[in-house]
Structures are given as structure tokens and as C-alpha cells.
Amino acid sequence: MNTSAMNAPTPRTRTQLLMGLLLLGLTGTLLSGCSDKAADTPATSSGAQEKPPTEKSPTDKPTADKANTAKSGGEKSAGEKHAEAPTNGRGGRRGMMGGPQPVTVVRPTVKTVPVTATAAATLASPNAVTLTPQVSGTLQSVPVVSGQAVTVGQLLFTLDAAPFRTALNAAEAKLKGDLAQARYTAQQVKQLTPLVEKDYVTRQSYDQAVASAQAANAQVAQDQAAIQTAKINLSYTEIRAPISGRLGEISLQPGNLVQANSTALTTLVSIQKLLVNFSLPQRVLNDLRKEWPGLGQPDDAGGKSVPGPRIDILDEQAEHLLGHGRLTFVDNAINPTSGTIRLQGLIDNPTGQLWPGQFVTARLTLRTIPNAEVVPATAVQLGDQGSFVYVVRHDKAETLPVQPLHTLATEVALPGGSIPADTQIIYPLPGRIAPGMAVRVQAGRPHSGAADHKAAQPMHHFGEAKDGPPSTGADATERPGTDGTAPRKHRENDTAAGAGARP
Template sequence: MSRYPLILLLSATVMGLAGCQGKARHEIPPLQVELVSPRVQNMTHYVGYLGTVTPMQTATIIPQTSGLLQRVTFTQGTMVSKGQILFTIDPAQTRAALAQAQAKLAADQATAYYNHNLVEQDRPLAEKDFITRQSFDQAVSQAQAASAQVAEDQAAVQQARINLSYTQIVAPISGRIGLALVKAGNLVVANQTQLTTINQISPITINFSVPQAELDAARQAQQQGTLLPITNENGGHTLDQGKLTFIDNTVSANTATVNLQATVPNTDLKLWPGQYVQVQMPVQHVENALVLPVGAVQQGSSGPFVYAIDQGKASDKSVQVLWETGAQAVISGIPSTAQVIYPLPARIYPGAAVQVLGKDSSHRHTHSGKAS
């Protein structure tokens, strides 16, 4: 057989296969898609700033009188109330000092009484010159000195009573108490030995800083008393919410940030001193914003876009993403009546043939962001 008929036969076969493949390619069915419309609602953009939880107050417990520590009357790590007895110092020495001061007061009161009686007795004698004026003035001076001594003794008794009260050390604030740093049986020194600390944690404060560009937003949040969500360090779980109560009066020249403080009720005690959290602060508010699921917005070489349908084919429409929050994207650039393909098929591309499956599914657009 000549090779030319063979070549013609092979060529015909190849062309036939190519024709079949082309025919098969044209017969690919259109992608089944669903449509959603943007949700129109007022939206507030919250930005999380890392902060440190700090006690509202911290009290360091130090004795005001020296002596032997007799009792520790609290459980470490528990909540204590203002005025609750925490420690007792042996009161024997201060009681003795009080008794001594009271005895001296009684003796000096008797002396003052005697001297005042002498003055009253000598007064008519001095008026009739039965005694010299000098003798009478001396009696008056002694009576006045005795009265002054009584006043000094009364002050000494009062001080002794205060010292005795210092033997019972009470909580100056309500809060959570720490470790007992000194155990019963040890000697404590006035104004020197540290016994424990108390942190007021309900309410509690959070210190954080924001860029100076957000200073106006911070001032507005403080003026309006806006509630700021407090989340964990990763921003995934809300622990509490509080209000912005302090804005520093200076912007740091080194970091271009301003220090803020939020106050949180912390009634459930989910916040702990030293803990790192995120303070979610509102930095932008948009009326009638367009909201789409994050998955509906794609990133292309020319920027973000969404897929719509144009004459039965997928068409990309440029949008601007203002911000993302959770599963939502706040966008602009398309009308609120636009219909966007979502969910997106895996093989979708601009120009792909598509067919709408069912009706507009905008009602299934789940809201999980922060709206106002």
C-alpha cells in the first residue's frame, strides 16, 4: 500500500477527533449559581486595640503598729469586703500603754481639780488683800498648767486607743486579696512589713493606646458614652463591655499614639489584672452601608470585585471594600439592587456560562457583624 493513502487516513482521523473534542467542549453545561443582594443597614467599624487589664485600686497592707502577728483571718485569693478584719497583732502591749495613759490622765485630772479649787478659795482673799497678788497669780498659773497637762494626757489616751485599733488590720477597700506574706507568730514592724495586697477588680480598668489619627473617634466615643466590646487577646470572644473614661492629654512624640483607659463593670470577673485583651473601639460609621458575605468578594489584579450575571455569563464588577467584620464585608461601588453570585462555584471565571438556580437567596445572607 502506498503511504499517501495512509497519511490521508490518519489526517482524517485526527481531524475527526479534534472535531469531537470541540463539540464536547461546546456542550459543557452552564454553572448553576445562586444570587444574593447586598443587605442595606447602618454599620459601625470597630478596630481592636491591645490593652492591659489593671485594677481600679490596689492597696498594699502594711501594719501601723509593731508587735507579734497573732492571727490571719482571711482565705488567700478570695474576695474581701471593706472593713473586714484581715490580721490581728497581739494587743497586750498597746492595751498596757492605753491603761498607763488613762492612769496618768486620772492623776493629772485630780491635780487640776485641786489647783482650780485653790484658785477659787484664794480669789476672795486676794480681793481683800489677805494674800499677796503674787501668791494668787502663782495659784492661777499652777491651775492653768494642770489643765494643759490634762489636755496632753487626753491626747495621749486617744493615741493609745488608736494604736490599739491598729492591732486589728482591716481591708481598706473591697477586692480580691493576694497571698499572706507573713504568717502568724512572726514579728511585724510598723510602717515597714508588707503583709498582703488587695486589688479592686469590679469594676476594673483597661489601659490601651490608639494612633493619633483615631483621637477624634476616641473623644466622640467618650462624649457619647459608647459601649466598647472587650474581647480576648485574639479578638475572637467577647468578655465584657465598658466605657472610655480617660484620654491622656498628650500624644506620644515617639509613637504618635495617645493613651486611653476604659472602665469595665467586670461583674462576672472574666477580666484579671495583668491580662491582655482587645478593646474594640468604633472608628467609622456608615449610614445605609452595603453588606455582603466576605466570600462573595474576590481579589483581582485590579482590586476587589464581585460576580454578577450579564447575558447569561459571569461578569466581574469592581467594588471597594470599606472593611471586613467577621463573615461580612462592607462595600461600595454597586447599587443596592445589584444581584451578586454567591456562593461562588469552584470553576467560575469572567465569561463563564451560568444559570440561576432558584430565586434570589438574599434572605440567607447571615448577619454576624456589628451594626448600629
């Protein structure tokens, strides 16, 4: 056997060796190109001129393709590159949003602030009458209608008066007969008096005449009382309004038979003055006893010693003032279940706007804070050390501690002198603010809650700092063209005017 022939490489083995050498060479070339590119990158970023490669390698093909693409598309001008600079990175945003924070300021208002307590309440009439007839009879006429407002003494119902007028006539006729009998008996006594002194008549006959005269006089008095009763009954046939007020429903009609002290004709309630009933927590007693120590106690003349605290009556939503009055009654015991005390006041209702049984809101003035400094409620903030407000000092935002005495829905009352004169309170507060921040006072100030909300929106938007290109509100999205064309994108050149610019 030929050993050299067996060890000689076959054609297939030679091909595999050549492919392995070729792959090894390509790998070395790729590693060489990557190291060259990494070495050239710092020089390119620092502005050094890059030397063209002397030899082409498979790794240089993508670079050549990019160069060809840039050459075919054309190079950008220097002005375009300058316009793109602010949009690259965060440096452009910071430059546009720099500068002092614009704010608006207000000054406190000095006024007397009432300290009030509010509760749900109901109204009631102090005088409510159920009208019933005092004599039995037939209803003859009804000159009023249901729900009518009437005055004292106005005729409401009439009954058939014929029977009562007849009874009055009979009583008067009987009185006349008894008066004649009384005169006769009195004359008998007068005639027998001198005779009995001379013993011409017996003492018994004289005493009998005197007794008959006295009985006749008594009968006359009885007849006079009967006449008075008949007149009263006759007057009861006309039912008049005992108070001024408003009638309820009238269900009876003329011809109906009514019974004395039994048949209800209608109801009559007074509405010129109304009672308001409500309950408040027991802590209000401290203020009531301190401010009105003699509340409800009569003075020497029998009247009230001092007028009670003011009560304002508002609608159920506590939005509209309906009337006002004074507190007249404080219950003598606290409800142990709810911890509240029942109060009552008398309310003037000259126009009849309020209604008995109506649900309202009662606002009781417990005391007042004179010369209080009032600031908007949202201007007072709460921190670790207590309440404070932001003020402007030397074009910077600083904190000023305050001590609120009373907080209302939209205002806070501070003690007089809490805020030095000419102090500018920042209101409304921008979205981001901190002590020591540079601020710039803008002209104008909000006047209402709606205006405060609208004014706060731009301030919050302007102070907001986010990553990325600056936003200009609606202009950052699509907007319609001025010529009525379809919406177009906001151009980058629109933001070149600076932060807060509007097209």
C-alpha cells in the same frame, strides 16, 4: 587473445544485474501503492464506497491483515458505535457543559456598622494595696487564706493587743489624776478672786493660782490625746481590708514578729473594676476628637462631661468577648518612636472573670456607620476601575460598581442606597464568571463561612472547562461496588445523562 571472451559478462555480474532490476521493480511498486492509497483516502472519508484492488501487491498485506483481524473479532453494533461517539474529540464535552452557569445569590443587609480599632492590651487593678502593720507586735491570728476574695472591713490579721490595751489603761488612769488636780486649781482661783479684790491676798498669789489651774487643764487635754493615741494603736492590732478585692500570697503565720510600716503581710487588689492599657496609631486621634470632643474633661458638677467610647475586651485570640467598658484616658503625648498614643479604659468585672495583669485584646469603637449595606467580603472584587460586585440582570452576570466604607473580616459595609432594591448579588462566585455570561439562579444561599467554602466547590467544578472527556469527581476514578465487591471502573454509559450527572 580473444577480446569477445574477455568482454562477456561473468555469472556473478549477471546475478548482480538481475538483483538490481528486481530492487528497481519493487521500488516502483511501493511508490505506486502509496500514491493509490493517498488518492483513495478522501473518497473513503467522504463516505464513497472503496473498490477492492484488482491486483495484490506487497503493500496490500497489512490491509489484508487488518481486515482479517476485524473479521475474526466480529464487527461492532451500531448502538456501541453510537455510545462511543460522545467520547471522541471535544464535541461531547462541549455539548454536556453547555447552558447557563448556575449561581446562588444574596441580598445586602442594612444595619449599623461600628468602625473599630483593635490592639493588644493588658489589664491592671485601679486599687492595689500592700498591707503592712502600723504598729509593731506579734502576729496573733490569720483568719484568711491566700487568694481569698474579701470585702471592705473584713478582718484579715490580728496582733497581740495586750501591750496596747495596757497603755490605754495607763493613759486613762493618768487622765483621772490630772482631772482632780484641775478641779482643785480651779477651786483655788475661785476662792482667791474676791480676796484679791479686797487686797486680802497679794496679786502674785492670785496669778500663781490662775497659772496652776491653766496648767492642770492643759495636762488634762494632753492625757485625753494620749488616750486617743492608745485607742488608735489598739485598733491597729486588727488589720482589716481597706477595699474589696482578692488577697495575694500570705507567707506569715501566727507567732511571727512584725515591724511597723516595714513588714509586708500580703497584697490586696480590687477586681470589681479593672484598667485596660493599650496603644493605637496616632490616626485614631482624628476620630476621637471628632466624635468625643469633651472626652476626659470635667463638667460643671465635677464629673465627666460625656461617656467615652465603648471598649470591648476579648481574649488573646480575639475570639470570645470577656467584658466591656469605656475609654477614660488619652495620653497627652504621642510616642515619637512608635507613632502610637497610649489609651486607658475602665472595665466592669462584676463576675471576676478578668484578672489583673492578664493579656487581652482591646477593641475600641471609634465611630459607627448607620444604615450601612453589608455584603459578604468575598463578593466584592477589585478591578481596574475600582471595587464592584457581580449581579444578575436579565439572566446574565453584570458588574455593579461599589464604594466600600469599611471592611471587616467577613463583611464589607457599603453606603446606604449603593445597591438598588431587589438586586441579586452573585455569591459565592463560581470558578469562571465574566460580564455578559448567561447564568441561572439556584435556590438556597450560604449561611456561614464553612458553608460558603463547601458551596463554592461544586460551582467551581461545574464551571471548569478542560480538554478531554468530562469528569464527574470521584466517579471518574475507581469506586466500590454497591454489593461490597472490589472497586470497579466508571463506565462510559454513566456520563450519558449529561454534565453534572451523578450515579
